[in-house]
Every structure is written in C-alpha cells, then in structure tokens.
Amino acid sequence: MTRSTRFVSGVLTGLLGAVALVWVGCGGSTVGGTGDAASAVYVPPGEYDEFYFFTSGGFSGQLGVYGLPSGRLFRQVPVFSQWAENGWGYNEETKAMLETSYGFVPWGDSHHPELSQTDGLVDGRWIFINENNTPRIARIDLSTFETVEIIEIPNSAGNHASPFVTQNTEYTVAATRFSVPTPQADVSIDSYAEEFSGMLSFVKVDDNGRMNLAFQILVPGYNYDLSHSGKGPSHGWSFFTSYNSEQANTLLEVNASQNDKDYIAAVNWMRAEECVAADQGETWQSTYRHNYFNDAHIAVSDQMTNVTVVTPATCEGMVYFLPTPKSPHGVDVDPTGTLIVGGGKLATVIPVHSFDKMLQAIEGEDFIGEVDGIPILRYESIVAGEVENPGLGPLHTEFDGQGYAYTSAFISSEIVKWSLETFEVVDRIPAYYSIGHLSIPGGDTREPWGKYVVALNKTTKDRYLPTGPELTHSAQLIDITGDKMRLLLDFPTVGEPHYAQALAASLIVDQQVQIYPLDENHHPYAALSEADARVERDGRNVHVYMTTIRTHFMPDNIEGLQVGDSVFFHVTNLEQDWDVPHGFAVTGANTSELLVMPGETRTLVWVPTRVGVYPFYCTDFCSALHQEMQGYARVSPRGSNVPIAYNTP
C-alpha cells in the first residue's frame, strides 16, 4: 500500500517535473556537464535518425531496430520466437515459419544480424540473422521489416558462426559451434574425438533473396565460433574461427583452453564450388525445413531431404588452417580485404594474418602438419603483425575505413583502437560493462561509415534504474571522428545484443512499403469487399470471411457457431492507407490477437468451449470510433439447430 502510494505520488511529481521541463526546455541549454554529448545525439522531434541500427535480440529470438545517434527503439521484428503483439507464429499465415525438422519450435536464440552486400558494400536489400539453438538462418526484407524466409541447417549444432555473407551475398554461411556425431548417431559421448565433427555450411542466396543450402564441408570436431568473408583481393574465401582443438567434451572452460593456438579455417569456397560441380561431393540424406512466404503471403514449410557434403580430403585446396592464439572468437577482415584479424579470447595479443602471406604459404606448401586432409600453415609465415597490450579478452574487431581497427576486450571491458599500419594501440575507452561485440555502421564492409562505434554490453549493473534481479543489456554510442574516442550515450537493448549492424537510413527510407495493394491480395480466404463478406460452415470448421475498415467489421453479428467448432476468422483489412492496421481478438481464444496490415488477410482460429454470446473487437486504436469497432459471435451447444447467420452490408 505504502509502496503504491509512493509510486503514484512519484508519478505525479514526475509529471509536474515534466511539465516544468516543457516550460523551460526552449533555450537549447545543455544538461549537466555532458551538453556536448547531448547535442551530438539529439534528434529533434519529428526528425529522423541518420542510421538504422539492427541489434540481435539474443535470447528473445528477435531483431531490434533502433535509430542512431538517438538510440530510440522503433520496432522489434519477430523472427525466431512467437510474438503475440502481432500474431507472428500464432496466426495461420505465419505458423509455418517456425516449423523445423523437430516440429514447431516457438523460440530461438538469435545472434548476428548481417546486412546483404553488393561489391562489398551494404546494399539495403535484406538483413540475415542466425539462430543458435536449432540451427537456422532467417532473411528479413528491408522494405517491409518482415521475416520472409527461414532455412534450417541440418548436420549442425549450435549455429553460431553465421550468417555472414560473401561480398555479393552469393552465400550466407553457417557452422557448427557444438560438434556432434555427424550424421547424428547413438554413440558414447566419450567417443568425441573419433565420432564428432563440425560442418561449415554455404547457403546460396539468389537475386530474389531465396536461400538454398548449396553444400556443406565436413571438418574436424572443434567448436566453430565466428566467421567473416573475404572482400576485394580475398573475395572467394571465407574464414571461420575454431576453439577446442583439444576436442574436450566436458568442462570446456578448462579442457578446451590447453593449446597455445587453435585455428582459423580459411575456406576457398570457389574451390568448393568446383569440387561440387565435378561431383566430388557426397549426397547425404538429411531432413531440414525451408520456410518462406508464397504468392498469397502465407508461409509454407518445405520438407527438404538431401544435401551435398564435401570433405577436405577429397577437395584439395579448399580448406586450410591458420594457427591462431588462443581460443579465437571473432575473425574480421579489414576494408582492403588483405588483413584477417583474430580475436584471441585468451591471448595476450591480437594476431593479424596477412592474406597475401597466406597465399604465399599455400603456394610454397609451408605447412606444419595436417588434420583430416586440412593443411596447417606456419603461423610465423602468415602473420602480418601482433597488436601488443590489446586489453584482456580481445573478441571482435570492426573498422573505420580511416586506417584504424577497434577491438572489444571483454575481460578488461574496453574498446581498443589500433593502427592497421603499425599495429600499435592508439586509444582506449572503457565500456560499461563486459563488452561483447562492437559495431561500426558498415564496419565489416569495404567502406565503413566511420562515425560511431557502438559497444554491445552484456551487463549493466548500476547503469540504469534497477528492475529487480533481471537487468537490461545495453549499447553505448561512442564518437570515433576525433583522435580520442568519446562516449556519447547509453541505451538499453532488448534481449542480448550479441552483434549489431547499421546502415545509412537514406539507403532504405524511400523503399518502405506502406500498404499491401488489395488487387495483389491472393489469399484464398480474402474478402476483398464487403459484398464478399460471409460465413460458411464446412463440417466442424466455420470460415468467417471478414472485412475491416475504419470503423467496423463485416459481418459483425454471427450466429450458428457451436461449441467445439474451429472458427477461422479470416480478417481482410480493406484500408489502403499507411499506418492503419486493424487488430482482432475474441474472448477466450487460445492464441494471440491478429494485427492486420492494410490490404492484408490474416487468420485467427477460435475454438469456443462455452455456450454464450461473445464479443470480438479491434485491438489497435484506429480512429475516433475505434471503441465502436466490435461485434458478437453467438455460440450454441453442439448439435444445435441454430443456423449459420450473419449480417450483410
């Protein structure tokens, strides 16, 4: 009681304070001692941010969309987890997107957003994101901000090194973080070293974005952790870090940290294509799902059965191991495509490999050994330099296009700026706290927008108003235009923002879809005008062809439903204006609401369990008469002779 009273009075005080602020907030005056930073991130009401910033939702399974420099959250795009807010994974049209070979999976662990590229530059077509737990890659269309396709990755486990794209988005990749018996088998866990393998998967992306699992490369049973593709001179190669070259299968924190060096796998995917074309791969029976929208904007899930698997021993020149200290996490390729930076998680230096030296070592067969047909290059022959004193626990590196690299250091919780010429550290700035990835807009492309770096932090502890035991993760915006990095802004993030990517808003603002034209609505249950609105019984199924427009449903009085029927409310939004979705919900439905965009048809299934008359209504405030936007459904006992009846315009 005391608490809630205090809360209310606190809110009142806050409101009064806000009013007071409104009254005095006109001078452009600064706040505290950070006025300079405040003006650097201030986006006036009604103005747009300069960048879209896409964050991984982590264990939320979704994708966050923010603006930079303001840090304002615009949307969460549902991807791998059901999302009751708009019916994603609940309504009949999107359920199939979450189908897998294991059945319907309502949750995912999203990790790395990756913007599509053309010629090594962000092109604004799509953003991909991987799912770690049940290996999958999703594609989100950047004209609708909707997940339009999800492909499952078979013969893999822990899809972490994903979905990094090649220079022209020829491929998006996937890899095994948790090696497993491949193909799966009932074997002793102790047989890890003999029976377990990893898989590097290459998913072809066609001009329309459609994904197709082109081939998989069977590799030793290590933990394949992150990836980036070559660009410019190194186009045609992809790089994957690995750790646990010890092949431990228990207590990895100790047992997988024994070797001084693990490996970055350098994959010549153009060579792999040759081997596949020459029939040097094997066809494996592997089941996986491929989910996408059909022409009616309804998700379908295809059951796939085969993949092509290539082994390094049968395709010479396809894979090489670059020794890299120690349990490397990130692998990042600089804008010129000539330097390959390893984030040696447990290393005391940041190792930087030279792509040219790598090629020379391959040419000269400067190998120190071989694993399963994969030559191991000599470290000293391929390294371009080592960055000394890089902070503790260096993880990931992005680039500013001005000759500098920025590496996150998890344990010392800082960003370290270093020169790509001298490999010397030139600046460092703390992160609050426990930075994982970091992100510069375009920071993994040939031409970064080197204006900001964003620290993506795993813990926030005392940085925000506390919210009980569970606290937000955070992002920190840092200005990198000067010699010294400058912290501008903290903002909280949804789920865990593993990685994030950003692009200039101007690249995609003008391509935003505002409505779905009604004359392109091919949904088989659409009612494209009120004249089409109707109710039809088909055995125990009842189909309601319903229209909605400001501010009524048609029909809005429905009788003749019976307990135990499956009532399909197919709701078509007849609006053809931007920003006028309508919602639909009915009492006791064991599912989420519908949120129907203009011109779209979406379907909610209601199985009434009790006799009575039940209201349904629009859930998304749509107009001055939104409160009037309601209807009734009469439910009679099973076997009742009340006929199907409904009102017409």
Added chain:
Amino acid sequence: MATTRARTPAGVMALLFLLGGVACGGAADDGANGSNGATGGDAEAELTAFQVEHGIGPITEIVELGDLDPEMAEAGEAVFTTKCSACHKLAERYVGPPLGDATTQRSATYIMNMILNPKEMYERHPEAKALLAEYLSFMPDQNVTPEEARAVVEYLRTAADGSD
C-alpha cells in the same frame, strides 16, 4: 507521406497549445494527420474560387464529362466495390454519405479531389469539414489513382442516371 507521418498529430498539438503555448519554433507545423481532430480555419481563407468549386488536390483542371462511357463505368464499379463500398452505399447513409446523387451535387473534379486528397480536403475545404462534422469519421486515403478516381465518377454517373 513520410514527412506527414513524422509531424505532430493535431490533437497533441491542440493539447500543447492548451497547456500554454510551449512552441519553441518548429511547432508551427500544419498538424496534418487524418486520424485526429479538426484544425484551425486559417488555411481556408486561402482557397481559390477553383478550389471552392472543384476541391483541393491533384486535379487542377476542370474534368469535362462527355457521353457516358459504359466500359469506364464498369471499371469504376470494380474500384468502388473494393475500396469504397465498405463505407458508402448509393441510396442510403452508411458509414459515409450516400453517393447516388454525388455527381449531380458536385463537379467531377471535386469528387476526384475528395477521393485523391481527403486529408487536405478535411483540413481546408468548408464542405468537407461540414461532412466530417456530420459523419464524424474521416474518409481514408485508399490509394486510388487519378484514372481510377475518374472511373469511379463514371460509375457514380450511372447511379445518378437511375440505372442502378
């Protein structure tokens, strides 16, 4: 459209003015937004004689009606059915006014501008404002093309002729 949506809704603006004129520049926004309250009358004074008679919108030349074109009327009926009939009937009041006699009450140009540019019509045109006051429901912008709007006019002519 993007800029329209980025502006402060008129209702919010009105509230802010009630709170005491807090505008610090940039607040002289026109408040254009189809889902909020009516706006002030200043803009109305600027209407030209053409706009008073033929509406405000993309149609700036008087549309001359020739002989009834049955083919165009048929196309117009299809557009009407999909995009208009959820709110308009010909002979009786529904969500919006009956349209059976629209072409005898208003010029073709006016009807087309009302279909193509409803937001601005509601803000600035006295006849549209009066309709809003009577029906209390904004007509949505249904993304109709000028050609489609012209066809709808042709369809409404057939209704006015008593053939429907």
